[in-house]
Amino acid sequence: MPLVSFNRVGKRYPDGFEALREASFAVEPGEFAFLTGHSGAGKTTALRLIPAIERASSGAVLVNGQNVGALRDAAVPFLRRTIGLVLQEQKLLHDRSVFENAMLPLSVCGEPPREAARRVRAALDKVGLAGREKALPVMLSGGEQQRLCIARAVVNRPSLLVADEPTAGLDSAAAIDVMEIFRAFNRVGVTVLVASHDAALVARFGTRAVRLDHGRVVGA
Amino acid sequence: MSAWLRHHGQSLAATLRRLARTPGATALDVLAIGIALALPLGAWVVLANAQRLAGHAAGDPQLTVFMSLDAARADAALVESAAAAAPVARRSRFVPKDQAFAELKSAAGAREIAATLGANPLPDAVVVELAPGSGPAAEHLAAELRKLPKVALVQLDALWLRRLDALLRLGAAAVAILAAMLAAGMIAVTFNTIRLQIVTRSAEIEVSRLVGATTSFVRRPFVWQGTVIGLLGGLTALGMVAGSIHLLNGEVGRLATTYGTDFRLALPPAGDLVACLGLASALGWAGAYLSVSRYLHESRPG
Numbered sequence: 001m002p003l004v005s006f007n008r009v010g011k012r013y014p015d016g017f018e019a020l021r022e023a024s025f026a027v028e029p030g031e032f033a034f035l036t037g038h039s040g041a042g043k044t045t046a047l048r049l050i051p052a053i054e055r056a057s058s059g060a061v062l063v064n065g066q067n068v069g070a071l072r073d074a075a076v077p078f079l080r081r082t083i084g085l086v087l088q089e090q091k092l093l094h095d096r097s098v099f100e101n102a103m104l105p106l107s108v109c110g111e112p113p114r115e116a117a118r119r120v121r122a123a124l125d126k127v128g129l130a131g132r133e134k135a136l137p138v139m140l141s142g143g144e145q146q147r148l149c150i151a152r153a154v155v156n157r158p159s160l161l162v163a164d165e166p167t168a169g170l171d172s173a174a175a176i177d178v179m180e181i182f183r184a185f186n187r188v189g190v191t192v193l194v195a196s197h198d199a200a201l202v203a204r205f206g207t208r209a210v211r212l213d214h215g216r217v218v219g220a
Numbered sequence: 221m222s223a224w225l226r227h228h229g230q231s232l233a234a235t236l237r238r239l240a241r242t243p244g245a246t247a248l249d250v251l252a253i254g255i256a257l258a259l260p261l262g263a264w265v266v267l268a269n270a271q272r273l274a275g276h277a278a279g280d281p282q283l284t285v286f287m288s289l290d291a292a293r294a295d296a297a298l299v300e301s302a303a304a305a306a307p308v309a310r311r312s313r314f315v316p317k318d319q320a321f322a323e324l325k326s327a328a329g330a331r332e333i334a335a336t337l338g339a340n341p342l343p344d345a346v347v348v349e350l351a352p353g354s355g356p357a358a359e360h361l362a363a364e365l366r367k368l369p370k371v372a373l374v375q376l377d378a379l380w381l382r383r384l385d386a387l388l389r390l391g392a393a394a395v396a397i398l399a400a401m402l403a404a405g406m407i408a409v410t411f412n413t414i415r416l417q418i419v420t421r422s423a424e425i426e427v428s429r430l431v432g433a434t435t436s437f438v439r440r441p442f443v444w445q446g447t448v449i450g451l452l453g454g455l456t457a458l459g460m461v462a463g464s465i466h467l468l469n470g471e472v473g474r475l476a477t478t479y480g481t482d483f484r485l486a487l488p489p490a491g492d493l494v495a496c497l498g499l500a501s502a503l504g505w506a507g508a509y510l511s512v513s514r515y516l517h518e519s520r521p522g
Contacts, residue, residue, distance in 0.1 A: 053430070073520060074434070081432035091427045105431040107230075110223025152431070 001065055002026035003160055003191045004050060009059035011045050011215075019045040021215040022059070027193050029159070032186040034202045035195040037212035043195035044088065046212065047164045050193075051083045052076045063160070081109055084153030084190075086163035090145060092137040098124065098148055099133035105156045123151040127181055143174030150181055154190070161185060163194045167201060179205045231441040235448055246449075249413050253453025256406045257500055258460040260399035265461055267391045269485050274384050283309075283362055284375045285346040291370035296344050299368055303348040306364075308357040312348040320345060343372060403503055406453070410446045410507025417442060418515050425515075439512045443505050450504020454497040462487060 004027040011020040020042045027033050035043045048054045049061045052068050061068045063079065071079060092101055102123055106116035124130050127147040129140075137145055146166055153161060161182065167175035175198070183205060186192045196202060202209050211219035239246045285299050296314050303312040321340040324333075350358050362376045418425065425438055465485045476483040487493065 051430070077429070077432045077434045077437075079432075080430065085430055087430070091423070091430065093424055093427060104427060107227075108428055108431055108433040108437055110227060112223075112226075156431075 002062070003029045003031075003064060004193065005060075005062040006046065006049075006217075007060045007062065009046075009049065009056045009061055011042075011049065011054065012057045019215055020049075020056075020212075023212070023215065023217050024059075025210045025217050027191060029191055030186070030189055032183065032192045032205070032207050033194075034205075034209040035193065035212060036197060036199070036202050036209045039197060040214075041197075041212040042215040043197070043212055044164050045215075047162050047193070047195050050160075050162055051080045051085055077108075081105070081156055082158050082160065084150075084156065084158040084161040086146075086149045086153045086161070086166050088164040088166075088168060090149050092145060092148060094137050096136075097133060098129060098135050098137070098140070101137065101148055102151045102155055105152060109156065119155055119157075120151075123155040124148075126154070126184070127151045128177075141174070143170050143177060146170065146174075146178050147181065150178070154185060159189075159191060161190050161192045163192070165196055166194060167196065167198060175201065176204075227437065227440060228444075231444045232448075235441055235444040239445070239448065246452075249409070249449055250452040250456055252409055253406050253449060253500070253504070254456025254460060256402045256409065257453055257457035257496075260395060260402050261457050261496060262461045262464065263391075263395045263398060265465065265485070265488060267388065267395055268488050270391065271388055272486075273483060274388060281350045281358065282377055283348040283350055283358060283365070284377075285348065285365050285371055286373040286375070287344040287346070288370045288372045289343050291344060291372075293344075295368075295370035296346055299346045299365060299371065302365060302368060303346065303361065306357075306361045308350055308361055310349045310351055312346055315345045315347055317342045317344050403499075406450070406500075406503045407507040407510070410449060410504050411511040413449065414442050414446055414508040414511040415515070417445065418512065426519075435513075435516050438516065439509065442512045443508045446504040446506075446508025446511075447501045448504070450507075451497060451501040453504065454500025457500070458493060458496070 006023050006025050009020055009023045010018065012018045023042065023046065035046055037043055045054065049056055050063060050068065052071060056069045060070075063083070066079070068079065093104070096104075099120055102120045103116060106119060111119070121130070121133070124133065127150050129144060129147055129151060132140070132144070137148065140148065150163075150166070153163075163182065166178050166182070170178065179194075179201060182192050182194065194205075209219070210217060283303075285303075287296055287299070300312050300314060303309045317340055320342045324342065325335075348361075350361075358376055362374045365371060366374045425433075428438055465487060469484050472483065472485050
């Protein structure tokens with residue numbers, strides 16, 4: 001069974017704009033797949049449907065066999081705890097330290113403090129931020145901030161990692177570092193779905209690319 | 221359960237730290253709520269003391285039968301025996317006119333009036349002490365005594381007691397209305413205070429929800445903040461009322477002395493005060509809960 005499945009998914013915004021039209025594709029467990037396409041193709045919208053940040057107007061988005069669009073509001077947080085999310089806007093808390101930012105998903109889940117601290121240190125170590133726990137995000141470079149986002153996304157040991165343009169604004173070296181981190185997690189069984197318009201990156205790292213064009217899937 | 225308790229503890233600790241970091245803003249919020257609560261609390265304390273004073277002043281209810289000026293001793297004796305036969309009467313005593321005039325002359329403030337009267341204008345009287353709560357039975361006795369010969373006037377002091385009771389009930393209703401209005405005001409103040417907090421922490425809330433925070437998790441620190449502010453406001457109100465009582469009791473004592481009593485204003489019992497603090501906390505909680513719930517509802521995914 002696919003881990004993520006889009007079945008003829010459409011998304012129309014209140015102003016009438018159709019971001020997705022009859023989009024159908026699937027991501028198998030353990031896959032490293034890309035969502036590609038031009039700006040405005042619907043990549044971000046598709047990714048936002050997976051953790052129910054938005055709801056589909058038509059069709060069904062299934063995550064682990066569960067119809068995300070049909071979930072009650074009260075069930076959405078529990079879905080999101082199984083998905084590691086790396087957003088284009090990063091959404092780091094700039095008044096909190098690196099450690100506190102990475103700790104947030106574990107605090108939310110009620111993880112005991114000692115175990116949570118251990119997992120945060122392990123996640124920061126995996127992304128190359130060991131020793132920077134006390135720094136504030138503003139003290140980090142662009143690449144380091146993105147790695148902190150990844151640490152926050154993986155600290156809860158999700159089975160699915162979803163990233164929206166994780167290399168935006170990074171130089172090529174930093175971009176490759178970030179993608180190598182994703183590949184490392186994929187090697188240990190995490191399913192990775194990355195939205196990116198960077199064709200070179202897709203060619204270098206992707207095993208499969210789902211191409212979107214004006215909201216439609218034109219290649220999978 | 222332990223994670224739930226742990227998060228409550230963390231939320232409370234974080235709330236106290238946050239309030240301590242902004243002492244000026246916290247003090248203003250607490251003061252606003254304290255003043256809003258001090259008004260109905262003060263009115264309630266005044267009412268409670270008035271009820272206590274009324275209880276002292278009332279003593280045992282009594283009925284006074286004033287005889288005609290030409291009534292004989294036998295006529296008064298008839299009144300006494302009629303009163304003694306009534307189950308509602310505890311005892312009666314005859315007050316001859318000379319004794320009444322002598323008491324009037326010795327009463328403070330009436331000495332000068334008595335001196336101008338010359339001859340004794342007062343009639344003989346029979347004072348009947350009634351059982352407490354006699355009510356309609358006392359009125360029936362008064363009606364029966366009025367029918368007896370040479371009875372000029374029957375005065376039942378239950379009437380002024382009923383009026384006093386009605387006034388106190390009116391006061392209680394007014395205090396309840398005032399309290400309800402100010403409680404609504406306090407909820408509104410807390411609602412807005414928390415709303416501002418939500419705005420300043422909206423980024424944190426958004427990220428928390430993205431990584432799987434439930435609405436309860438998001439709500440918890442804010443309702444703690446509302447509860448704590450409500451409690452502090454309640455304590456402030458209590459302090460204001462207690463301070464006012466302390467300041468007023470000097471003058472109250474001097475006034476009470478002129479009436480031959482040692483009455484002083486007092487705070488209600490400790491249990492009632494604790495209940496007030498509980499109510500203040502609950503109002504703070506309610507304002508915060510409404511504020512966060514509204515925000516969460518408005519920010520639901522589309």
